[in-house]
Amino acid sequence: MATWETSARIFLRLCAPLGLTIFIAYLAVIASMYADGRAAAERGEAPMFTDFTSLYAASMLVRQQPAADLYRPREMYQAGLRAAQAAYGGNLSEKQARAIGMNPWMYPPTFILLALPLAYLSYLPALVAWLALTAVPYLLAMRTILRDRSFWLIALAAPPVFYNLIYGQTGFLVAGLIALGLAWLKPRPILSGICIGLASVKPHFGLLIPIALICGAHWVSFFSAVATIVAAVIVSMLVLGMDPWYGFLGTLFANLRGFELGIYKWWVMPSVTGALHLMGVDLGLASRIQVVATIGAAVAVGWAWWQAPHRNAPPALRYAVLCSASLLAVPLVYLYDLVLLVPAIAWLWIDMRDRGYRRWQAAALATACIGLLAAIKLGPAGPPYSVLLNGAVLAYALVRLGDSRRAPAN
Numbered sequence: 001m002a003t004w005e006t007s008a009r010i011f012l013r014l015c016a017p018l019g020l021t022i023f024i025a026y027l028a029v030i031a032s033m034y035a036d037g038r039a040a041a042e043r044g045e046a047p048m049f050t051d052f053t054s055l056y057a058a059s060m061l062v063r064q065q066p067a068a069d070l071y072r073p074r075e076m077y078q079a080g081l082r083a084a085q086a087a088y089g090g091n092l093s094e095k096q097a098r099a100i101g102m103n104p105w106m107y108p109p110t111f112i113l114l115a116l117p118l119a120y121l122s123y124l125p126a127l128v129a130w131l132a133l134t135a136v137p138y139l140l141a142m143r144t145i146l147r148d149r150s151f152w153l154i155a156l157a158a159p160p161v162f163y164n165l166i167y168g169q170t171g172f173l174v175a176g177l178i179a180l181g182l183a184w185l186k187p188r189p190i191l192s193g194i195c196i197g198l199a200s201v202k203p204h205f206g207l208l209i210p211i212a213l214i215c216g217a218h219w220v221s222f223f224s225a226v227a228t229i230v231a232a233v234i235v236s237m238l239v240l241g242m243d244p245w246y247g248f249l250g251t252l253f254a255n256l257r258g259f260e261l262g263i264y265k266w267w268v269m270p271s272v273t274g275a276l277h278l279m280g281v282d283l284g285l286a287s288r289i290q291v292v293a294t295i296g297a298a299v300a301v302g303w304a305w306w307q308a309p310h311r312n313a314p315p316a317l318r319y320a321v322l323c324s325a326s327l328l329a330v331p332l333v334y335l336y337d338l339v340l341l342v343p344a345i346a347w348l349w350i351d352m353r354d355r356g357y358r359r360w361q362a363a364a365l366a367t368a369c370i371g372l373l374a375a376i377k378l379g380p381a382g383p384p385y386s387v388l389l390n391g392a393v394l395a396y397a398l399v400r401l402g403d404s405r406r407a408p409a410n
Contacts, residue, residue, distance in 0.1 A: 012149045019152030026162045033166070041088050046099040049084075051336075052127050052168025054103040057083035058112065059119035059126075067112050067240040070105040071247030086123045106255045109236045109244035111201040127168050137176030137195070138339065144183040145316075145346045154346050159373035160338035171339030174202050178209070178326075179343035181225075182319040185218055193224020200229050204330045205340065207294075208301045212322050215305040270338065270375065270386035273331035279384055290331050297325035300394065304401055314354065316347035317401040323347075324394040328387070335375060338386065344393055345369050351400060361396075368392055 037048025058070055061079035069075040084097045118126040142155035155161075164171035181195035200206055213222040237245065266274050272293040276286035304321040323344035327333055348365060368389045375382035
């Protein structure tokens with residue numbers, strides 16, 4: 001036992017240097033990828049494309065045109081071409097710019113307010129500013145959850161961090177706001193609701209949050225979140241007008257048809273629908289199974305948040321269940337969205353540290369986290385693999401929650 005405790009203390013001491021080293025390695029790999037992409041562009045080949053190009057395109061468009069044009073495919077496509085040129089100093093041929101391909105704008109108008117300031121910066125500073133600023137709520141949430149040196153390893157070295165940095169996406173922002181909202185439920189319920197409400201810029205990830213807050217009787221946070229969402233909608237209408245909302249609602253169902261039309265990148269989509277489709281399951285059947293998974297995730301969250309308070313179960317397990325279930329409940333999930341799984345793993349680690357665990361449990365949790373790094377290299381096998389790991393984290397949280405009255409394991 002003493003040897004195991006000594007090993008644990010040594011591990012914690014190594015967390016900070018190890019986490020920083022892995023994070024720096026992530027940055028080095030990404031810098032190399034960008035350099036390769038620029039070299040490919042100079043050779044006349046298709047340049048590297050990241051999702052941030054579409055975000056930057058949206059900011060450029062809104063600076064010069066009505067915000068409603070974001071929801072007009074032709075206007076957004078032309079803005080995407082301009083953003084691609086901005087990313088490569090205007091040196092792309094028309095064929096190269098068109099080869100990159102542009103994503104439609106699927107976010108609600110409240111998100112436009114976040115994107116607009118990016119147009120006042122050149123492309124690379126805008127990308128760096130976006131990643132740095134959206135990392136603030138994520139790092140604050142992780143620091144609030146993890147109050148020891150494990151913060152450095154889990155928060156910086158988790159593989160989803162790598163994916164979000166590559167794509168220049170919203171993983172830090174959404175995961176950070178949701179996790180911060182959960183971490184502040186008891187000590188700061190109003191701020192908790194504000195964070196959860198602001199996360200509505202990607203509303204599908206909030207599908208299960210009302211179930212959790214209502215079942216857990218967190219009424220202050222619930223109404224604070226509702227008020228924040230209403231206020232954000234009103235502000236967007238005052239700044240941008242009503243037309244963007246008509247455009248968003250008008251394209252909402254068309255974007256859902258993207259599954260049928262095959263416009264989404266299935267091989268980087270670790271959802272139940274995406275995983276089954278890549279395994280050869282008919283899309284209709286995969287969608288029906290997704291509905292079953294969504295219902296199951298909702299039931300799991302409802303049970304965890306309704307029963308846990310009466311069983312005096314640790315809140316960390318409820319939070320872990322909600323974060324991991326939220327990823328399984330929706331069909332449109334990408335690798336960078338798995339950042340939301342990092343707080344779930346952190347809360348599981350906190351519960352294991354406080355209540356005890358078997359050695360194999362610690363090894364299994366570490367394997368699940370590290371294993372996510374292989375998803376992008378596995379190609380079409382990556383999303384099914386990631387879904388299994390996400391499901392394993394949810395199952396483990398539920399098992400520990402159901403067994404929360406047992407004596408700590410040594």
